[in-house]
Amino acid sequence: LAKTTQPISMDSYEGQEVNITCSHNNIATNDYITWYQQFPSQGPRFIIQGYKTKVTNEVASLFIPADRKSSTLSLPRVSLSDTAVYYCLVGDLKNSGYALNFGKGTSLLVTP
């Protein structure tokens, strides 16, 4: 079962900054936080990953507070093509291995 909680949906206008927050209260010491983007009928696409503080790449920033119980994905100046489902993942260590389970994700709609 997923260890994360996100808003079901968000709306934004083109050109705005979008922040999607994910709650992961039971995150373990060794867990990383990873965000994916998925368009219909396509495989999820890796966006960004972090362990603590702030991570930035060419498409997004990830903010992680010191307690690591939540994280925020920031998408600067979204466009219509950013309309997609965004998933936050935290691994689940089991006896036999490490599972990457998806939660319900956030459906982002960007309009003109």
Add this chain to the structure above:
Amino acid sequence: DTEVTQTPKHLVMGMTNKKSLKCEQHMGHRAMYWYKQKAKKPPELMFVYSYEKLSINESVPSRFSPECPNSSLLNLHLHALQPEDSALYLCASGPNGYTEAFFGQGTRLTVV
């Protein structure tokens, strides 16, 4: 190169057929995954291979049989499937199973 290749892209099979889905990666990743995704739902983890050994089976019915012939290949053998098994089947690979995973574009399976 973060490419995971899945074949075929589409597959239609009868309930008495035997078929296989294939997945290939050449990134030297040591973890490989199978997921199943129904329409408008998040991907569901099925199997995890770590260093070519099956580490996680998420209580998947035996009509789905995974195989990892070598570190670059992952197969999913299908036998006696039901119409409700129709879904997008996604393969992913990751460097170590603890951090990010990269997904293929999936195989759209229809069971008739």
